[in-house]
Amino acid sequence: MNQSLEGLRVIDFTQIAAGPTCTMMLADRGADVIKIEPPSGELGRQLGPPWIEGHSVIQLALNRNKRGIILDLKDPADVEFAQSLIDDADIVVESFRPGVMERLGLGYPALKTRHPGLIYCSISAYGQAGADCARPGVDGAIQAVSGLMSTTGFADGPPTKMQAPVIDMVTGFFATIAILDALLLRSQGGAGKWLDVSMYSCAMQLQQTALASYLTSRDLPERTGNAAPYSAPNEVYETADGWLLVAAYHPARWKSFCVCLKMPHLTDDHRFATSPLRVANRHELTTLIAPTLKQRTTQQWVETLSSVDIICSPVLDYQAATRSEQFKRAGLSAQVMQPGIGEMRVVPPMTFEAASGSTPNVLRPAPTLGEHTDEIRATYTKRTAQI
Structure with missing residues (x-):
């Protein structure tokens, strides 16, 4: 080098x-x-x-x-x-x-x-x-x-x-x-x-973004586990054989995600019309889509979601991560x-x-x-x- x-x-x-x-x-x-x-x-x-x-x-x-x-x-x-x-x-x-x-x-x-x-x-x-x-x-x-x-x-x-x-x-x-x-x-x-x-x-x-958010709003951030506090869906979901990170909060990706889930009606639900609304109603959204995501394997979801340009990644342990083609x-x-x-x-x-x-x-x-x-x-x- x-x-x-x-x-x-x-x-x-x-x-x-x-x-x-x-x-x-x-x-x-x-x-x-x-x-x-x-x-x-x-x-x-x-x-x-x-x-x-x-x-x-x-x-x-x-x-x-x-x-x-x-x-x-x-x-x-x-x-x-x-x-x-x-x-x-x-x-x-x-x-x-x-x-x-x-x-x-x-x-x-x-x-x-x-x-x-x-x-x-x-x-x-x-x-x-x-x-x-x-x-x-x-x-x-x-x-x-x-x-x-x-x-x-x-x-x-x-x-x-x-x-x-x-x-x-x-x-x-x-x-x-x-x-x-x-x-x-x-x-x-x-x-x-x-x-x-x-x-x-x-x-x-x-913590540039998190501190800027607090200093502007004075709202203390809530602990949201594996979910991004600023957008939804943008978190980890359980699949049939593991875990999957999905970031489908942009409007076009949100619609495509609903189609992939075979739940297109969610795009018409007023609770989920925008990413801020989906953040506010994250629990209700997760309750609705989590059972569907558990019906297929992580790799199946990666292939399906990637085919329509939805950002997603399997949650890998170090063994799997270091064996991946990207790592190599x-x-x-x-x-x-x-x-x-x-x-x-x-x-x-x-x-x-x-x-x-x-x-x-x-x-x-x-x-x-x-x-x-x-x-x-x-x-x-x-x-x-x-x-």
Whole structure:
């Protein structure tokens, strides 16, 4: 894939998921990412199950294409070495609680005087300032406090956490965008800068439409389970052998859907004349159409509805999803030989080039703890001697 960041060096002080996602994306694009870990390893190495040969699969998945070095930041000599690495780098990404890097002498205010072009990205739960900045936070806690969890689940059940760590992931994505933006500005003659990326703010950005709806109407969203709160029918229905998502709320698709159900009379029912009315009368609509949808298999409905351009998808588990032709065509699985483990299948870096024939790849597996310590120290020692 195109190595657009080749030649840039990133010093990575991150752990768990949000920060490592950001530095992984930079590494995927060719940056030389040096991941710094304490002698005991970053906290992500303890995250599991699942495990493979005693290693956290989650940690391995988020640290590909990086080099790893052990530094004890409680040791002044190792702190001095970290400063030297930063002097020779373009970007620092850290995910400690606010104040930790400053206490180590590695905060942005101390570094910018010796390295004015440094792009320094701090990833935290609540940001570098404010009443909550010292509080710890993880994906689930931010799902809760940001309001996201209050919108998920069914009306008669509790708020529900999304199983995928969506806040960690989107924070890593936003941090990457912020760093690329800073790099572009620097290339146009600007200086380095300190980027403050909080999981909390990113969680709010993730909810653009839902928050805009609330701030306009002041109506709290109801938990609607698998149904979209803004349109109907646009939800999951049970079939004879599984589940099916149907989005048939546009006027033409609504009429076609009723024909497919052999219930054309529903288009004349005043309760269902528009999508807002169908939202308001969702329970009555579901009661009428659910029995019909259960009479045929998911695949039969997919074929019938797709033939008249109705948006629909089977609800697949991971086994079925990863065996699909779409998954294979998109090249979303790659093999990597992980040291000490052997073959491992992972989701590779994405390529966005249309019709290029390029395929995503993983260039380097996640480093074992301290795998490149000697290599990096030797390189630095040789360079210092030359100076």
